[in-house]
Amino acid sequence: MSDEKQHIVPYSTFVVVLVALLALTFASIGITSIELGGLTVAAALIFAIAKTYLVLAYFMHIKYDKPYIGIMVGLIFLLFLAVVIITFLDYFYRV
Amino acid sequence: MYNTEITQASNFVKGVDTAFLVIMGISFVFLLGLTAVMLYFIYRYNRKRHPKPIQIEGSTRLEIVWTVIPLVLVMVMFYYGWAGWKPMGKPPKDAMEVTVIGRMWNFIFEYENGRKTDTLYLPKDQAVKLNLVALDVIHSVYIPAFRVKQDMVPGKDNTFMWFIPQREGTFELYCTEYCGLNHSYMFNYVKVMESEAFNTWYSDTTAVAASAEIESATAAGRRIMQSIGCFACHSLDGSKLVGPTFKGLYGSERTVTSGGSKKVVTADDEYIRKAIFEPDAELVEGFGRGLMLSYRGQLSEDDILLIIEYLKTVQ
Amino acid sequence: MEKTHQAHHEHYDPEASKIGMWLFIFTELLLFGAMFIIYSVYRYLNPEAFHLAGEELNTLIGAINTVILLVSSMTIAMSTSAIRKGNIWLTQQLLAITLVLALVFLVNKYFEWGSKFSHGIFPGSEYMLANYSQGEILFFGLYFVMTGLHAVHILVGMGLIIWTMIEVRQKKIHQEKYDLLENSGLYWHLVDIIWIFLFPLFYLIH
Amino acid sequence: MQESQSAIQASYLRTPGRFKGFLGWVTSTDHKRIGLLYLYSIATMFFVGMLLGLAMKLELVAPGKTLMEARDYNATFTVHGVIMIFMVVIPGLPAVFGNFLLPLMIGARDVAFPRINLLSWYFYVAGVVLILIALLFGPGTPDTGWTFYAPYSFKTGTNMLPAIFGAFILGFSSILTGLNFIVTIHRMRAPGMGWMKLPMFAWTLYGTAWIQLLATPVVGITLVLVALERLFGIGVFDPALGGDPILYQHLFWIYSHPAVYIMILPAMGAVSEIIPTFAQKQLFGYKALILSTMAIAFVGYLVWGHHMFTAGMSGTAQYAFSLLTFLVAIPSAIKVFNWISTMYKGSINMQTPFYWAASFIFVFMIGGFSGLVLGSLATNIHVHDTGFVVAHFHYIVFGGVGYSFMAAIHYWFPKIYGRMYDSHWANIGWILFFVGFVSLYTPMFWLGMKGMPRRYYDYLPEFHGANILSTFGSWILAMGFIVIVFNLIRAARSGPPVGPNPWNGKTMEWMVPSPPPVENFEEIPVVGENDGPYNYE
C-alpha cells in the first residue's frame, strides 16, 4: 500500500456523509413514531442498513480500498443472514 | 441387526429400520469397495512392483462423476430417513393421552383418570400420545424397542410423542438427555398388555390404597419418599449428595438464607413442610437455588405428615 | 526454483495489519450477531412484552447518544485524512474530540442505567420478578447485556485512541506510517455500527 | 551425517534468542518454537484426556460400581470431553503443524504477527490453567458434559464459572491463531506463489481459520450468557424467567458444528500432503480438493441443527437440517475419492506415515458413514444420544484427527527434529493402536443401536458383553500409544540425524535444512512459472 498512492478522502466528504447519517437517524425516529404495525421493524432495519452502508463505504474506506475487503464484508453479512434465516426455520414453524 | 424379539414392537419400527438398512447398505458397499480399491493400489503400485510413478493431474470428468453419484445416493438416504420420520409428528385424534412428568431423576406417568405410576402401562394396538413435561432440566424419553425419542424441555408445554405398541411385553424406557447425577438411573419400563388386562389394571385403584393402611406411619413415609425419588438427592447415612442428608435433620439447627439474609432456624414440622413445598424460600447454606423443586400438588398434606414421622426416626 | 536476494530487515506491511483488524472486526460482528439472533428470537416470541418494555426506554437519550457516536465517527475518520496530509496538530485535535465524545456517551449511559437501577430495573431484581412479565424481564436482560457489552467496547476503543494519541505524539505515527491510527478508526466505526443497530432495536421499535 | 549434525546445531532448536533454555522457549516469537510449545502442551493435555477415557472404560467394564461413583463418572466425561475438544483437537493440527509449517510452505520467515502468535499460546495456557482450577478447587468438578446444556449448566452446584471462562479464553486463542494464518496467507506468500500454488495443507488451514474466526465468537458470547445467568439471573436461557433452553442449543451448535470441521479440515490437509509424498505423485484433483475444502467450510456453517433433531425444533427445521447435512457429506466424499486416486499408478513407499494416512482414510470412512446414519431423520431419532453417537465421533474425531495427527507427527518428525525414529517400533505401535481402536469403538455402534444411552454411568446386564470387548480394546490401544510415544521421545533425543529431505518430498518445506534454521530461508525464494505445489526439486 505504501507504494501505491491512495486516494486521501477530503474532509468535505466526511461532513456530507455525517449529514446524511444524521438525516437518516432522524428519519428513522420519525418513521418509527408513526403507527405502521409490523412494518416498523422493517423500516427501522432498512434505515439502519443504509447507515451501516455509509459508515462502511466512507468512514471505513471500503470504497477506496482494494475490492476484496468489501467482498469479505459482503460475504459475512450474507453468511449471517443465512444463519438467521435457518434459525427462524425453527421458530417460525413451531407449533 | 436387531434382536428379532423386539422388531415390530411399534408402528414406527418398520420405517426406521428400512432407513437403517438403506443407509448402512449403501455405506457398506462403499466402505468395502473403496477399501478394496485402496488396498489393491497399495499392492499393485508398491515401489517394488511399480518403481516409476506416472504423473496425473486430475480428471474433470471423474470429479463430476463422483460428485453426482454420491449426491444422488445421499438424496435417496435422505428420502428414506424423511419417510420413516414423517408420521412421528402426526398423532391420530383418538390416541389415548398420558402425561409424562420428568424431574431429577424419575418419571411419573399420569393417566387421564388420575392414576399415577412410575412404570408405563399400555394397551396393545392402541395409539398412545405421551404429553411430555419437564419440571427442572431437560430430560428425554427414549423407548428403543419402539424407535421413539423426544426431549422434554422445561417451560415448553406442547411437546409430545406418539406410537402404537404392537407387541406385548416389557420394554426399557430411558432418559437420554443428560440431566445430572443420577441420569443413568432415570430409567423404567413400558409394559404393554392385551387391552382387557390393561382395562382391569386401569380401573383398579385399590391396590395402592390398601397397602398404605397396614403399614406403620414411618414405613409409609419412607415408601412415599422412595417412590417419589427423594433419596436421589438426600442420603440417610450422613453423606452429602445433591441435597443435605436427612440424618439427624429433624430438630437440628439449620442455617438458611431467606429473602437475602441468613438466619438460624430449628428443623421442626413447619420447617420441613416448607422445605418440601417452597424449597427456595429457605435455602440451606451451601446448596444452590432451584435444584429441589416444589412438590406441591404431588404430595398431599397427609403425605407430608408421614414423611415427617419418618424423618424423626432418621437420627 | 530461482532465488533472489532480499534485505533481511523487518518487513513493514500496513496492509497486513489492516486485514488483521478487519478480521478482528468480523469476529466482533459475529459476537454481536449472536446477540441479535437471541434478541430477534425473543422479540418474535414475546411481541407484546417487548413493545411495552421498549416504551420504558428514553428515546431522547438514545438519540443523543446516536448523534454523539456518529459525530465521533466522523472526527476519527477525518483524523486519518489529516495525518496523511501531514497535519499532526489537527490529527491530535480530532482524536481528542473523539475521545471526549466517547466519554460523554458513557456519562449518558451511566445516567440512563442509573435511573433504571433506581427504579428497581436490573437483572435478577426482585422488583422485576414481582411486577414484570417474563417477556419484559427478557427485554431488560438483553438490554443490559447488549448495551453493557457495547459500553465495554467503547472503553476498549477509548483505550486504543489514547494509545494512538501517544504514538502520534511520540512521532511513531506519521504521514508515512499510520496503520495504528487507521485501525483504531476502523475499530471505532465498528462500535458505531453496532450502536446503529442497537438504537432502533431497543429505543425505536415499540 | 556430519552435515546433518551441524544442521541440528545451527537450527532453531539450538539458536537462543535473548534468553537461554526454558525462558528462551517461552519468550520466543519464532513460529517453529511456538509450534513446539503447542505440541508439548497439547500432548500433555491429550495424555490427561486419554487417561480419563481409560478410567471411564474401566468403570464401564461391568454394570454397577467398579471404580468410581456416578458423580465422578459425570465429571470424568465432562472433563474428558472439554479437554479433548477444546484443548486437543480444535487447536491440534493448526496450532502445532500449522504454526510450524505454514511459513515454510509458503516461503516466509514467520507468520504475519509473531507476537500475537505467542500471545495466543499464552491464552491457551491460561485457559487450560483456569479449567484445571475448576477441576481441582471449589465446590466440585463441572458435570454438565462438554455441551454445557442449559438449564442444567446453571443449576448444577459445581464449579462452572472458571470452566466457562477458561473455555472462553481458549476460544480467544483459537481466534488469534486463525487471524494470524489468514493474514499470513494473504500477505506473506513468496513472490510468484499464486493461490493455485499453495499446498493443500495451507489451503485447509485457510478454510479452518475462517471458521475459527466466524464461529468461535458465537460460542464465546453464549458461554458469557450462561455465566451471567448463573451470576445475575438475566433470564436469557432460563425457562423459569421465560428463556428458551433450545435457543441455547442453537447457539452452542452454531459454533460447535463448524468446530468439528475446524478439527477435520487440517487433518484432511495433512493427509493430502502425505499421500502424494509416499506415492511419489502429485495430488490428484488439486482444484477439486480446494473447492471441497471451501464447500465444507461454508456449508458446514449451516447444518448445526442435526444435533437437535429430538430437542423439540419445528418439523420444517428438522427437514432442512437433515437435507443440508447430507449435502455436506459430498465434499468429504470428493476428498476420499481424490486421495485414493492419488495412489493410482504411483510408486508407493510403505512407511509409517503412509500406514497412518491409509488407516485414516479407512476409519474416516466409517466415521463419516455413521455420520450419515445420524444425519437421517428417522434413524437419528433412534440413535441420538446413545453409544452410536459416541462411536461416531470417536471414529471421526479420534480416528480422523487423531490418526491424521499421528501421520503428521511421523511425517514431519525429521523436519522438526532433524532426527529419525525407529520405524520398526513405529509400525508395531501403529498396528496395536489400530486393532485396539477398532475393538474399542466398534462395539459402541452396536450398543447404541441396541439402545444404550450415552453419559450412562451404569447399564443393564444385557449390554455387558460388548462393554467388556470395548474396555479390552482400550487397553490394546493404550499399549500401542505407549510404544509410539516412547519411540518418538527417544528419537527426538537421540535418533540418527537425517538430511533435509528423507522422504523425497516435493513441497517447499523440504527444500530447507532439517531442522530449519531460525530464519527459515536464507533468501526468500521466488516461485517460478512452472513450479507447482508438488514439484519442487
Ligand code: HEA
Ligand atoms: C472431526 C469431527 C467430525 C466430523 C468431520 C463429522 C462429520 C459428520 N458428522 Fe459428526 N459429530 C462429531 C464430530 C464430527 N462429525 C461430534 C464430536 C459429534 C457429537 C457431539 C456431541 O453430541 O457430543 C457429532 C455428532 C453428529 C451428529 C449428531 C448426532 C446426535 O447427537 O444425534 C450428526 C447428525 O447428523 C453428525 C453427522 C455427521 C455427518 C453427516 C458428517 C459428514 O461430514 C461425514 C462425511 C464423510 C463421509 C460421508 C465419508 C466419506 C465419503 C465417502 C467414502 C464417499 C461415499 C459417500 C457417499 C455415498 C455419500 N455428527
Ligand code: HEA
Ligand atoms: C479427540 C477426542 C477424543 C479422544 C482421543 C478420546 C479418546 C477416548 N475416549 Fe472419548 N470422548 C470425546 C473425545 C475423545 N475421546 C468427547 C468429545 C466425548 C463426549 C463427552 C461428553 O459426553 O460430554 C467423549 C466421551 C467418551 C465416552 C462416553 C462417555 C459417556 O457418554 O458415558 C467414553 C466411554 O467410554 C470415552 C472413552 C474414550 C476412550 C477409552 C478413549 C481412548 O482413546 C483412550 C485411550 C487411552 C490411551 C491410549 C492412553 C494411553 C496411556 C496410558 C495407558 C498411560 C501410559 C503411561 C505412560 C506412557 C507413562 N469417551
Ligand code: CUA
Ligand atoms: Cu433425566 Cu437424564
Ligand SMILES: [Cu+2]
Ligand atoms: Cu455436527
